[in-house]
Amino acid sequence: MTPVLHPPVQPAPRRANVRFLIAHPAHLLALGFGSGLSPKAPGTVGTLWGWLSFVLLQPHLSHSQWALLIASGLLIGGWACTVTARHLAVADPGAIVWDEIVAFWIVLWLVTPATFWGQFCAFVLFRFFDAAKPGPVAWADALFKGRRGQPIGWAQGFGILFDDLVAALCTLFVIALWRFV
Template sequence: MSATNDNGPERCTPPDDLQGLDRLALEVARVWYAGRSPVAPGTVGSAVAALLAPWMFLPLPLGWRVTALLALFCGGAWAAGRAARLLGRCDPGSVVIDEVAGQWTAMLPFATLSPLGVLAAFVLFRVFDIIKPGPVGASESWFAGGPGIMIDDVVAGVCAAAVLAVLSWLGLPV
């Protein structure tokens, strides 16, 4: 399965009787209901991640944030890959676990962020994720399957984090 982005209408919907690991993978990949948004599910997934970060991610010490992101990447790659197979798409639009990983990557270097900083991280991540400049777009071809679905969002998060770090270094409140 190619890692190319495929955000058109999903070819199929999974059967209603999915059970076990298939059901779990699909729910995790969609971040439960966020990926089912009829409008901009990726943005909704990113917004959920940005809203939860000040309580679930940022309070952790840096080492734990890195560990959490690694676990999220691995678990997300498994869930995204399995969901892609179930949905018959390379990169289904309803799979938004990659947006959570990318959004939290954008916030990784910061122990705290002001509400403006959270908003800036959200906007910067979405810009890099949607436009896919340079390494973000190139990263889409690095891996196939679940890791391929996840990696471009992580690279977009790294780019957003770099811009946020520069803004902070310049003395702007983040």
């Protein structure tokens, strides 16, 4: 008799909700303190939360403190995104918005000082690159995607952040072109 090979059993995907949000500190961070629970456009809501938190924190933090906060946010965020994706049993859940938050912090930090309208243009550009995923952003998005049924590891957790970092770089590139051309 020929042995039957079965694919590894994966847990059924879970749905992010308030109970899930408060079940683990990683969930709270990865879901953007609840902004990722938005039923419509959680990435946009998460980016708006990132913008608001930047505006509130910016007057109180120096450039070096922002650099430390962003670096810490990337490291701790990589852990939080990995843990949360594993617990949701989805490689890149839409409810995870920490990637948008920290990537948009980078954009705002590097374009400061900027007027409200300058920040708004940065927001629109960032959301375009993150949502439409043109060229390099699509490449970055696909780079760390695991195969279907493959366990979610640190590479996929980093991949959740990576495409948003590339979207931030594309946003900064367009802003630099606009300023210097």
